Amino acid sequence: MTLLKNPVFQQLRKSGALSAEEEKRLLELEEKPRRVDACETLWHENDRVDAFCVLKQGWAYSFRTLDSGAKQILKLYLPGDIIGMRDFGFSRRLAGVEMIDEGVVCPFSHQQFFEVVDYSATLASGIVAIAVRQQAMLTERLVYVGRHTAQQRLAHFLYELYLRLSRIDAVKDNTFSLPLSQEQMGDALGLSSVHVSRTFTMLRDEGLVLRDRQRVQLPDPAALACMAEFSDAYLDESIPSPFLDLHVIRSRAQLRHA
Amino acid sequence: MTLLKNPVFQQLRKSGALSAEEEKRLLELEEKPRRVDACETLWHENDRVDAFCVLKQGWAYSFRTLDSGAKQILKLYLPGDIIGMRDFGFSRRLAGVEMIDEGVVCPFSHQQFFEVVDYSATLASGIVAIAVRQQAMLTERLVYVGRHTAQQRLAHFLYELYLRLSRIDAVKDNTFSLPLSQEQMGDALGLSSVHVSRTFTMLRDEGLVLRDRQRVQLPDPAALACMAEFSDAYLDESIPSPFLDLHVIRSRAQLRHA
DNA sequence: AAAACTCTATAACTTATGTTATGAATTTTT
DNA sequence: AAAAATTCATAACATAAGTTATAGAGTTTT
CATH class of the missing domain: 1.10.10.10 (Winged helix-like DNA-binding domain superfamily/Winged helix DNA-binding domain)
Structure with a gap:
């Protein structure tokens, strides 16, 4: 599983919104694969935020530990998910992350992420859209934990x-x-x-x-x-049309800069 | 309340990471203020996603309605918050939003957002950081609704x-x-x-x-x-240092492009 | 193969929270 | 100002889920 295979980027690609260079940049985030064991901790709550990860293989979950010692599991990550965007813009991790079974992760740094964002608004928006989708699952869980x-x-x-x-x-x-x-x-x-x-x-x-x-x-x-009472809107994979026109906006902007 | 007064952008500004043009672009998102009444609906669940809003004055909340007719309130928005980023990358709204008291909102379009992202990775990252912070509050509520x-x-x-x-x-x-x-x-x-x-x-x-x-x-x-058992990490306003160096990365990237 | 764990199923009992109902206090409408 | 509609407090009762305990089934270690 690569980020490029994520439905969000698949759609951008099919509509011709991704240049060859953009695809290359996206794949560069996955340059440093690392094997991880079952139950291995990727990071602890309160660690400094230094990296995000693409989960290539295996399952992982993020969690908070309460004073009572109880755990609240926040999110299950499956192959193709980005781990850690929840902490973007924070100095410290808000939640720990552990592997469930063994797998492979590709860490990328804050700086690598910035470089991608800076290079391409399309890539930036795509990554944000993926992160938003992941959060949507968490929001949905609030609904059913609260009311069901x-x-x-x-x-x-x-x-x-x-x-x-x-x-x-x-x-x-x-x-x-x-x-x-x-x-x-x-x-x-x-x-x-x-x-x-x-x-x-x-x-x-x-x-x-x-x-x-x-x-x-x-x-x-x-x-x-x-x-x-499952409502599948929050898992909908289709992205809205303004997204697909992003590269048009981009070229206009470049014209303006010139 | 303007976006520029948001602690995230205040920090970027103080560290010299924002150019005059960037500040101007950010303020352009707030060009079309609109008065809204108490209890007014900003949008319904399942509406097409066309705009996001900066909440300038008043309180609002987002919510999901269940089959039983029960409501789950997801998030309270206070002045200075961005409303609707939860739906970024989706075609349809995942939640309705209503005003609580009367206030002022400034809607901005998908396209305006893209243009800002495309113009400046710093602005893009700042807005994403604000959105992530808002989501963090929701995540925290999952923890205490689930376990407290x-x-x-x-x-x-x-x-x-x-x-x-x-x-x-x-x-x-x-x-x-x-x-x-x-x-x-x-x-x-x-x-x-x-x-x-x-x-x-x-x-x-x-x-x-x-x-x-x-x-x-x-x-x-x-x-x-x-x-x-309040843990205030998720409300921490300080942003990590790589953020403040963003404009440096940016200039390097521009050099490379040239 | 035995021993030690861990995970799962089920029972018995407790408790926090939901539900329904009623009246008082506020607020809104007429 | 009266009437109507909300909102809030409290009580009585119902119930979903928590807790503790026990035993069997699977899994891992020795």
């Missing part, structure tokens, strides 16, 4: 994952791998691990979710989405 | 407001105006209005919050922050 039952929360969580994984071809026969313990899912959804277990049992009894260890199957994804 | 008691949630909400209002000089004698009904606070915190009322009573009994209609007084803000 445990069943709906878990159903929503599983269905969102199902959609995200589908897009990177990680779903076969409505089945995917979910390398999270029930405790971790509880930490993401604001539920106790016991209640996550109870809720899985209920979802199984209703025929909505079959699970065997890390294998999860959704026999009727539509029914699951419906009971979770 | 009603008392802590309300305490956190009030203390965060107290800090944000302090920065725009809207707090006198630890007292500020809060033009939200208890039902609306419930909608923000994922609580019923009845329980918000109960919780206010508890906070009063503990001497942490005095309230008379829209006047709210925090006799001991530090104690309130403590009981809410």
